[in-house]
Amino acid sequence: MQKKTAYSFPDEILEHVFSFIQSGKDRNAASVVCKSWYEIERWCRRKIFVGNCYAVSPTMVIRRFPDIRSIELKGKPHFADFNLVPDGWGGYVLPWISEMAGAYPWLEEIRLKRMVVTDESLELVAKSFTNLQVLVLFSCEGFSTDGLAAIAASCKNLRELDLRDSEVDDLSGHWLNHFPDTYTSLVSLNISCLGSDDVSFSALERLVGRCPNLRRLLLNREVPLDKIANLLSRAPQLIEFGTGTYAAELRSDVYSNLAEAFCNCKELKCLSGFWDAVPAYLPVIYSVCSRLTSLNLSYAPIQNPDLTKLVSQCPSLQRMLVLDYIEDSGLEVLASSCKDLQELRVFPSDPFGEEPNVSLTEKGLVAVSSGCPKLQSVLYFCRQMSNAALVTIAQNCPNFTRFRLCLLDPKIADYRTLQPLDVGFGAIVEHCKDLRRLSLSGLLTDRVFEYIGMHAKKLEMLSVAFAGESDLALHHVLSGCESLRKLEIMNCPFGDKALLANAAKLETMRSLWMSSCSVSLGACKMLGQKMPRLNIEVMDEKGPPDSRAESDPVDKLYIYRSVAGPRFDMPPFVWTMDEDFASELS
C-alpha cells in the first residue's frame, strides 16, 4: 500500500544533511530508511569500505554507488600474515581497478590490504585516475618497482604513498626518479618494506627536498645512518619519521650532525625504524623524546639499561612498540613515566628459543596495566601467565578495546596453579565491556568460551589457537557474541555440530577461518547447500575433496558471506562448496 510520506524536503537538502554523515555504518543505516533516502544516499556516497573483496562484485558496487572518490578493499584473511594461506589463493585487485577505471575517473583514494596487486594494476591506476591522492598498499604483494614508477610518473596529485608491510620485487631503485621535478605534493611516504636495490638515495633526497608539505617519511632498512641527518635537514617539518639501519661506527661528526638534525625537527612526534640499533646513537633523539607520542622499537635489539633509559625520557608516549628486551623492569619504568600510554606491543626477540633469553613475564604487563590508566590496546608476547595476573589486569583496565596475548608455548597452563587460563581470560571479557578484539592463548578449556559467549557482547574479532575441548566451545562463541564479525581458529578440536547449528550466524559475520580443526567435508557440503549466501571455501593441497570420505576433516576452511556468489578466480587447491559442488567435479 502506498503511503504518502510527509517529507517535503527537496533532495538537495537531504543530500546536504547526508554530507555530514561520514561513517559507513551510519550511511548504511540511513540508506534503508526508505527508497528515496536510499536513492539520494547512493548518489552522494563518496567513500566506501569493502571488508572482503569477494563479498561483493565491483559491478555491484559501481551500480549502486555511481560517484565514489575513496575506496578501501581487503583481500586475504588475517591468518595470511602467518603464512597459513597458500600463495595463489586470491585477492586480486585488477578486476576492481579495471571496472573502476571506467566508472570512477575522479577516484582520489585507494586503500588496499592483503591484496595481490600487479604492475599491470598499478599501471592501470596510474593511467586511469589522474586525480589520485592517496595510495595505500598494506601487506600487499605481486608488484615491483616498475609499477611504482608508473604511479610516480603519472599521479601528479599524489599526497600519500604508503607501502607498509608489502612485498615488493626490487627491479630498480630508480622508480623514485619518475616523480617529475615539478612534483611537490608529497605529504606521506612509507617505503619501509623496500629491499636493498629499491631506493635511489639521491632521488629520494631530491624528492624530500622539493616537497615542503612532507609530514611523514618512513625509510627502508638500507638507508644508512650517516645519510639521515642530511635528509632530516631537508624536512624539518616532519611529524613522523622512520629511520633506516640505526647502526654505524661511532663517529663524532655523524653523531653531532644527527643530533642537530633531530633537534631541528620541532614537530616530530613519531619515530620508528631503528633496525639493528646500537646504543651509541640513541642519545641523538633525546631532544625529541619529550614530545614523542609514538615510538616503534620493534626492530631495535637495544637492551637494558639503554632501552629503559630511552623510555623514561618519553613521558608523552601514547603508543609503544618494543621487543621483549625491555623486560619487566623496563615496563615498570614505562608504567611510571608514561601516563598517557594507550597502546603497548611487546614482541619476542627469540620466539623459537627453548629457554627464555630475557626476563619478561606477566609482571611487566601487570605493571603497565596498573600505571597507565588510558591503556586500551595490548599485544603481548611472553612465556608465562597466571589467572591472577589476568584478573588484576582486567580490573585495572576496564577500558580495553583490544587485548591480544600470545604465549610462546601455545598450550601452557597458569604457571602458578597449573590450571587452565579460563578464569583469567574470563575476567578480561567480564570487566572490559568495550572489548572489540581478543586473541587467546595458553591452556584453555571450553570454559573460557562460555565466559566469552556470556560477556563479550561487543567483541568483533576473536582469534583462537590450540584451545577448547569440544564443539560446545565454538557454540558458546557463535551463539553468544552478538557483535562478532571475524572469527579465526587454528588447531582446535571443533567439528561439525556447532558450525551446522549456528549456520545462520555465519551470515551475520564477515568471515570464519578454521584450519587444522575437525570439520568434515560432509558438513562443508551441507553448509554450502543450506546457505546460498555463504561462500564455503575448502583449501587442501593434498588433492581434491572428492577423493576423500565425507567424514574426513578438511585442512583449511574459509567461510564468508557474499552477495556476489562463488568466485571464479580460485586456484586448484581451493574448492567452493555450493549447490553445484558435486557436479563441478570432473
Added chain:
Amino acid sequence: MGRPTSSSSSIDSPNHFAFSSTASSQRDLTTDLRLGLSISIAPPFVREQWPPMKAAVAEEEHECNSSTFYVKVYMEGIPIGRKLDLLAHESYYDLIRTLEHMFHTNIIWAEAEMDRDHYEKYHVLTYEDKEGDWMMVGDVPWEMFLSAVRRLKISKC
C-alpha cells in the same frame, strides 16, 4: 610458488620425535598432532605457525613472482654468495649442471655417483627448507623442492 610443504614429510623423517602409536589410526597422524597432544618440544610444523608473527623484513631471502624464483647459493669457504633463478631450470639435472658450471666443481646430490677416491673434487649440495632444516637436494619431486627451498649450500665432502 612457495606453498608450504605438507607436514607429513617431516613427521615421517627418522630425525623427529617418536609419537605414540595409540593415536587414532583412522585419521592422518598429523591431524592428531595438530589437535594438541601435549608435546614438550614444539614440532617443526607448529613452529612454522606459532607464534603468530609477520615475517620480519629481514627474512626476504627469496623473491617470488610469476616468472622468477631467485635463491642464494653459498659455497663453503667463500663468503660472497651467488643468486640463482630456480624457475629458469626444468629439473634437478638442469640445476646441477648450472651449479657445476657456476662453481667449477662436481656436485653430489641424491642421484649422483661419486668417484670415492677423489672426494676432494666433489661438493655436496644441500638446501634449507621452510622449516630451517638442511636437506640433501634431490630426494623429493622437483616441484615439491621448489615450494620448500629457501636457499642452497655447497659444502666440501
